Amino acid sequence: MIISFLIIENYLYAPNHLWFIYAIYPIIWWPILMYLGEKAKTLQTALIGCASTIIYYALLNIMISPQYPWAIYPAFLVMWWPLALYHAQRKTFVAFSVTATLLISIFFIIVNVVSSPSVIWAIYPIFVTLWWPLSMYFYVYKRRMYHATIVKRM
Numbered sequence: 001m002i003i004s005f006l007i008i009e010n011y012l013y014a015p016n017h018l019w020f021i022y023a024i025y026p027i028i029w030w031p032i033l034m035y036l037g038e039k040a041k042t043l044q045t046a047l048i049g050c051a052s053t054i055i056y057y058a059l060l061n062i063m064i065s066p067q068y069p070w071a072i073y074p075a076f077l078v079m080w081w082p083l084a085l086y087h088a089q090r091k092t093f094v095a096f097s098v099t100a101t102l103l104i105s106i107f108f109i110i111v112n113v114v115s116s117p118s119v120i121w122a123i124y125p126i127f128v129t130l131w132w133p134l135s136m137y138f139y140v141y142k143r144r145m146y147h148a149t150i151v152k153r154m
Helices: 002-013 020-041 043-064 072-078 080-090 093-115 123-129 131-153
Strands: none
Touching: 002 020, 020 043, 043 072, 043 080, 072 080, 072 093, 080 093, 093 123, 093 131, 123 131
C-alpha cells in the first residue's frame, strides 16, 4: 500500500522525476527483515543487506543522475550495520572505534574530493573523530589501572 501511495503521489505531483524508486528499496527490506526475525541479527544478513543496498543505490545513481556520485551517502550509512554488528558480537569496542574512525575518515576524504577538491576541509571532521578511539583507549587503560590497583591492595 505504501509503495502504491508513493507511485500515485509521484505520478500526480512530479511525473517528470520518478522519485518513488528511491524509497521502494527500504520499504521492501522492512518486511523482509521482520520475516527473518532472529536471523536479521546475523552478520551474514547484515553483509547481504549492506551489499545489496550499495548496489541498488549505485545503479540508481549511474542510471538516473550520473553527474554526482550521491550513492556514497547511503553507502556510508548502511556500512555501519555490519560494522557495528560485528564488533558488538565480539565485544571489541576499542577496535570498533578505530574501524569506525577509519570509515568516517575515508568517507570525508571521498566527499571532499568529489564535492570540493580545491578546498581541503576533510581534515577538520577527521581530527574531531580521532578523539573517539583515543578516549576509548584511555577509558580501557584507566579501568585496567584501577582494577590492578585494587588487586594489589588485596
